[in-house]
Amino acid sequence: MKINRTFLCLPLCLALFNNCTKEDKPTETLIVETNAPACQTPNESNNTYRTFFKPSVGWVGVPIPFYENGIFHLFYLYDARNTMPTFHPWYKVTTSDFATFTDTSEMIATGTENQQDGALGTGSVFKRNGIYYAFYTGHNGNLDPKEKVMLATSTDLKNWTKDPSFLLQASWGYDRNEFRDPIVIEDKSTGTYKMLIATRSEVGIVSNSTVPWRAVIAQYSSANLRDWTLEKPFCEDTTTFITECPDVFTMGDYQYLIYSNIDDRMVHYKYRLLTANTWITPVNSALDGIDYYAGKTVTDGINRYIAGWCPTKNKNSDAANFDWAGSLVTHRLVQHPNGTLGIAIPNGVDNNFIVNEVLNAKIGFGTTKQGDAYTLKGNGAKKAFSVFDRKTGAFKIKTHIKATSSTQFGFEFGACETRNEVFAIVLDLAKNQLRLDKVIKNASSLNLTQLPLNVPANKEFDVTIISENSVCVIYINDEIAFTNRIYKMNQNAWAIFADNGEVTFSDLKIFK
Missing domain, CATH: 2.60.120.560 (Exo-inulinase; domain 1)
Incomplete structure (x- = not known):
């Protein structure tokens, strides 16, 4: 993001x-x-948000959802809206139904204003052999590169330790200052792991492209989550500056790519059969309107949900521009027989109003x-x-x-x-x-x-x-x-x- x-x-x-x-x-x-x-x-000064969660002070930025043992752990970029030079630490809220929430506050703190992670960006949480790996974006506008992928680990999803030895920066041909939003998925066919990263690429990195710079989802592979090797790009898009907050998952016979288009400020998706290489862009690829951004998905093994945020507006005015961050909004994804997706209300939210x-x-x-x-x-x-x-x-x-x-x-x-x-x-x-x-x-x-x-x-x-x-x-x-x-x-x-x-x-x- x-x-x-x-x-x-x-x-x-x-x-x-x-x-x-x-x-x-x-x-x-x-x-x-x-x-x-x-x-x-x-x-809005004294309003409390429960259904569309926000912390008692501050606002919800990009969600990073993770599910385990009946609980959705919704990490998010915390927006304090102050003038501090460091910002957007990872906070967490938990829920079992997306209708009631427990705020557990800060999980991963920012670094100092001189460190790579003076500001934190989004990423993903992955579990392997009893260890939770949080791969996140370290952003500092005063450094070159501005963005690198960093790592923190935990044994309980509560206490996190940063690993200063892990720093992944953009490979040659990719934009070193636009290199963020890592997501890790397991490739069970090969027993390896894939890390997908939102970035931009020069001509020659993706074959048959004549666009000088374009949005690319870079792809790295690893056998141990520590050592990563660059592979061919996972996807490219010549219609937008960058495809933020990528999310990839399989549902039935289809693979899906969710991403946020930085230009139209909307969450979109593509899909393809597991046996195909070509992505299909549906007639209506948007999963919501412009008041919903940075949606990322999570499943409990039965349903898959997409969590994003509805931005506030400057000075609480309908006539003003959007702020960054706002309230947490979660939808339930509905898969149609032809592979397209619909959006529905989560049962927990629906049943909360009786x-x-x-x-x-x-x-x-x-x-x-x-x-x-x-x-x-x-x-x-x-x-x-x-x-x-x-x-x-x-x-x-x-x-x-x-x-x-x-x-x-x-x-x-x-x-x-x-x-x-x-x-x-x-x-x-x-x-x-x-x-x-x-x-x-x-x-x-x-x-x-x-x-x-x-x-x-x-x-x-x-x-x-x-x-x-x-x-x-x-x-x-x-x-x-x-x-x-x-x-x-x-x-x-x-x-x-x-x-x-x-x-x-x-x-x-x-x-x-």
Whole structure:
């Protein structure tokens, strides 16, 4: 990962209605915009994050996940946000379900401002013969090379000892100042180990390439985890500066490469059959939006999860640039028969919200309500909507959406006062997009970020939203995760809407 203090630039219900008798005919509700809840000024200073973990002081940088004996050990680069010349030591938090966490604080300290590891970068943890090996990036912008791979070992995953005799720097032809994020995997076919490192390479290092410098994942091999020999590059990418935080794993008949693209600030993947050499880039290679970075995976032998971070924004402002580091967000990977991946909510997170709260619309327009089903009919000139109580802390929204004729609908956060300004998560069926828009009444919407949206033939969507303070993650059909940081969401009302046509939000419930 890049050592940087900031980064710049997130037919069930219809059948029910059609079969209604006179006695259970739904009630038409056309409420005018009056008595809307007033907006609160977002304040993150005293907020505690549990579901999307952050330490009590400071923030979560790149996660380095490791699993053993029912416990996920999530090492991470700790971001103190101070002016110290040394920064980003390895900290650790543990969990069994990604819903409750135990913070165990510092694991591997930084060196001095004159040492190679004045700042620590990401890496990986590997166990061999009862010894845990933490390979990490030593970064110091005042040295040449700026980056080398370093090593610390442990016998208990708690107490770590640096090995000053181990220093691996870039081989000839590779960029000595961009040489980081080591991951170690076992090659069981040969009984050896492979270390993959994010770097850049000159012409001639990878055959048939005419690009002077390009992103490369270098590959080294070892029989003992101490002595490493350079091999042919594992992968190259001529479309980006560097492919950060590489992660490689096998699932079924496929091998996967996860990486973070430093240019578009998104986590991507490629895959290939175990019997093939050529990587396949799927039509939608992104595993989340721009508010999710540096995702790395871990498995408990049954499920595989990807842990990354949702960045904060400068001065807790929705209008500001992203900071480096933020809150921990973890998804569950879903493998499809053709090898492509989907994203789903971890069961532990989903099951952590079980208290069903009363859901009452405060204001609305163009809404028909029956039980937990809300049918909205927008006419183009005026959108249909229903605004619900403000929420604080952490909560879960679940619903099944059926788009009868609407092509643009979704959820609004910060829906207060007269809804003059809201942040809308939009399902746009005409453009096959899932978007976060800043919507100002009687003005053009501003698109903040977007992802491709797979629209099924029946136009039905199972949706789960997990919100905690200013972090919001929406999961759709076990296909998409869309993470965003929305400060106005905290302490303010939310809404469902339809810009046009008819759509039904059935079994709409909120849980704490």
